Amino acid sequence: MKEKKKSDVAVLLDYAGNRKGLTFLGLFFSAVSMLLSMAPYICIWLAARDLIAAAPDWTLARGVTRYGWIAFAFAFAGIALYFAGLMCTHLAAFRTASNIRKQGVAHVMKAPLGYFDANASGLIRGRLDAAAADTETLLAHNLADIVGTIVLFLAMVILMFLFDWRMGLSCLLAAVISVISMFTMMGGKNAQLMAEYQAAQDRITKAGTEYVRGIPVVKIFQQTVYSFKAFQEAINDYSEKAEHYQADVCRVPQSVNLTFTEGAFVFLVPAALFLAPEALADGNLAGFITDFVFYAVFSAIISTALARIMFASSGIMLAGTALGRINKVMEAPVLKSPDNPKVPHGNKVEFQDVSFTYDGSETPALSHVSFTAEPGQTIALVGPSGGGKTTAASLIPRFWDASSGSVRVGGADVKEIDPHVLMDQVAFVFQSSRLFKASILENVRAARPDASRDEVRCALTAAQCQDIIEKLPYGMDTVIGTEGTYLSGGEQQRIALARAILKDAPVVVLDEATAFADPENEVLIQKAFAALTKGRTVIMIAHRLSTVVGADRIIVLDKGRVAGQGTHGELVAAGGLYARMWADYNKAVRWKISSEKEAK
Template sequence: MEEKKKSDIAILLGYAGKYKILTFLGLALSGIAMFLGMLPYICIWLVARDLIAVAPNWTLATGVQKYGWMAFVFAVVGILVYFAALMCTHLAAFRTASNIRKQGMAHLMEAPLGFFDSNASGLLRNRLDGAASETETLLAHNLADIVGSIVMFVGMIVLMFVFDWRMGASCLLAAVVSVAAMFTMMGGKNAQLMHEYQAAQDYMSKAGTEYVRGIPVVKVFQQTVYSFKAFKDAIEDYSQKAEHYAIKVCRVPQSVNLTATEGAFIFLVPAAVLIAPGALKDGNFAGFVTNFAFYAVFSAIVSTALARIMFATNGIMLASSAIKRIDQVMGAPTLKVTDDPKEPKDNSIEFKDVSFTYEGADIPAIDHVSFRVEPGQTVALVGPSGGGKTTAASLIPRFWDATSGAVYVGGVDVREMDPHVLMDRIAFVFQNNRLFKASIFENVRAAKPGATREEVQTALDAAQCGDILAKLPNGMDTVIGTAGVYLSGGEQQRVALARAILKDAPIVILDEATAFADPENEALIQKAFATLTKGKTVIMIAHRLSTVVSTGKIIVLDEGKTVEEGSHETLKQKNGMYSHMWADYNQAVNWRISAGEAM
């Protein structure tokens, strides 16, 4: 039997844990507070009744003072109970939002690292942190207001038909018009517009984060903001959706809604005009005036109740959209962990008929690739862009898991190893390493949290970072990214190399590690490589073929397949893809701009 889908409220309360009881207590108190808030209106009517009954001898109305004090007490107690209700719902809401963030982060910690390559950090933060914040309004205010409004409406319906059903019906007519207007704005096909609006907001957040990260490129190349077309398009799309919903969808219904709720008294006047002659004829004009006074006072509650419902409904729509975004985070794939982990025998790496296809792609990025790297051997992966080099390397530390075939480390399928053991055996240096906004010391020690200052200094020296530390105001204690302290791409690579050297893992993966380095930095990085890779099993990915000439084995990948394998000299003589790549590389290296002949 198909499991019944949970409501959005049930899903949210599922995150509340033991604080769910506070939500229910807060809702109950809110209903009581709203009932108490209605009683002063009844007391006011009792005062008006007594005064009208003895008019014009007002002194004979002996119950006025008593009803006045009763109204005051009911109002104060109602406020205190409502305050207690909000205390409960707010505490539950804050804890629920905190639990959403914690559970979301815990789930993301179990996701494969490759997931974060295809999901921008700005988008994930907006989905998790922003969506969690939006649920606070629903749990802290909207649910309490909904319960209070239900109590108020039931009380209104009862009271409005107790004295004169005709005047009561005229007052409720305002509520009918208001509900119809709100449904026009938020119901039917317009409900989907809110989801589209939130999706546009998510995309704008993602594009904004990427734009901010790209500002250095804008400054370097003197480009305008319009060079970031995705960000501009995201802003325009969000603006169009917001404008469409606010003006074309909500303007007329909201005008009708506000007119009906704020002018509920207008519906009462025609009814009173029609009823008054009959009351005069029956000699019950005093009773008619008393009833009219009651409905005139009570009609003020209509606008309050409907306004609460409108804001509460909007909160439910926002929370529903927020839950969908939270589900997108909670639906991230998780790294499967075996219950019976195996220990690798050595530091060898082997691909056995490995294929891998990215989600949503039709063509495999890796297609039946097989090769072996012996312990202590250095193997280079080369080939044209998009050939599958980085994808192949990412399968070793389980950034992704192979679609078919298997990747082995030390003779053990990486999927049968403890992920922590696997990660401890591998050090990475990527082409776009990012450093934390922290000191050089803390950035390097991230690879080995228990390292001493001496060990960190030794790693920095081995990574040829002496000139970097010399120019920093506080040496290795200088915080990067503050007070104008920034490092070039090549300098960041050397600090990242120090991190890898400190980790001292037996397997090293170098992915275009010199891509952003100038010749001077590249020379220093190459010296650091000698320390980092000594006695290690190394997978090296490089476009600069000069860096792989001395490697023991070169594997050429093209369109996800292994097309050639061998040493530099062997591959040169085959007159295959590598030979052509080597010829093109040398031609590019030796290319010079010559002065043209004078005209």
């Protein structure tokens, strides 16, 4: 039997945990408070009835004061109960939003690191934060208003048909027109517009994050606004969708809705004029006037009730799309842990007929790649841009899992090694290293949280960071990114190398770690490499061929395939792709700008 799909609200309530019951208690309080809020209107009608019956001697209407106090008591009780209900729903909503954020972060922590290359951190954060905020509004306010208003509306319908069904029906015409108008705005094909609106909001969040991060580069290279084309396009798309929904979809239905709900009394007057002759003929003019006063008072509730339903319904729509954005985070691929994990022995790295294709791509990034890095060897991956170098290296620490074949570390397939154990086996340094907004000590200690200050200091020394530490106001306790304390790209790279040295992993993956370093920093980084790679198996991605001349083995990758492998001398002698790349490299090194005299 097919399992019944849960509603969006039910799914969200599951995140509330042990506070889920508070939501239902809050809804009950809200419903009761709405019933209590109707009592003052009934008291007004009773007071009007007694006054009309006693006219012209008003002193005979002695129950009016009592009705006033009863109305006050019911109004006060309704307000108190409503606030009690909101307290319950807010407590549950806060727990729900908190659990969404916690579970979302916990889930993405289990995702392979390659997932974050395809999904910007700003997008993930925007999805979780904004979506959690939207669900908070729904569960704290909208849901209570919906339940309370539905109860209020049903009770109001019953009362309206209790005295004179004809005047009651005339008042409800405004409600019918309002419901039709709201469905026109929010139902049918227009419901899809809200999903498109949220998608546009996601894009503007992602583009905005990249915009802020790109400002330093734009300043350095004196770029113009065209550098932010993606951000501008995201803003325009968001603006167009918001304007279209407001101007083209909502303008006419909302105008009709407000006109008739705010003027519900207009329907009551013709009905009263039609019924007045009958009341005069029956001699029941006082009763007729009393009923008319009752419906005149109650017609004012229609506008309030329907406005609440409209805003609460829009909250449900927002929550539905928000849940969809939450699910996108929760559906992130999880790095599977083996049921019977194997322990790697040694630091030998093997690629055995490895193929890999990125999601959404038809062309393999790697195709039947095989090579071996013996313990203590340095293996260099070279080749044209897009050849598969970074992809191959990323399969070792399981940024992604190979589509076929196997990547082995210490004789065990990386898929069969516990992810935590594998991370202890592999250290990696990328082209662009990211440091936390924390002290140098904590940035380096992130590799091994239990490391002592002396161990961190030794790692910094091995990474040639003495000059960095000496110039900082508080040494390695200086917090990066505060009070004007910033590091250059090369300095950040050396701190990242200290982190890798402290980790003391037997396998090291280097993705052209000197790519953005100035000559002075590059010399120091090369010295740090010597400390980092000593006695370890090293997989090095290189774009500058001068850095791999001394590698034990060079793997040439082109279009995802191995185009050659061997030592530098062997590959140059073979005259293949590597030999051509080496010739081009040497030509580029000798190139210089000559003066006009030298040209002549």
